Amino acid sequence: MTSRVVYSRRAAAEAEEITVSLAEHNRVAAERFTQSLGRAERAELQLAQFPDSGAPGPLPGTRRLIVGNYIVSYRRRGSGVEVFAVRHARRGDVPPPVTS
Secondary structure (H helix, E strand, O other): OOEEEEEEEHHHHHHHHHHHHHHHHOOOHHHHHHHHHHHHHHHHHHHHOOOOOOOOOOOOOOEEEEEEOOOEEEEEOOOOOEEEEEEEEEHHHOOOOOOO
16 A cells, blocks of 8 residues: 655755755755755655565654655654654754644
8 A cells, every 4th residue: 555645844945955055055965965866756656565674663653764965854744744844964864743
């Protein structure tokens, strides 16, 4: 069964922020990040087909994939997968947003 993968507003904003920041400071690094995003798209396909394939995250119910130099943090949400953070590995993991 294939799961639907969605990005939280925070995760989408983080990916955009990384892209803009890199482009302002280092074009080569921005190109490498863009290539990483291509790997992230393949990782998204992996998550859709195998949502439990990432390593366990720091909190129960969370998982993560390493994509290049980036950590894609996610969790299962019903029958889907929610990516809640995209961060450079040097920044480490981030806890999921609190939801009610």
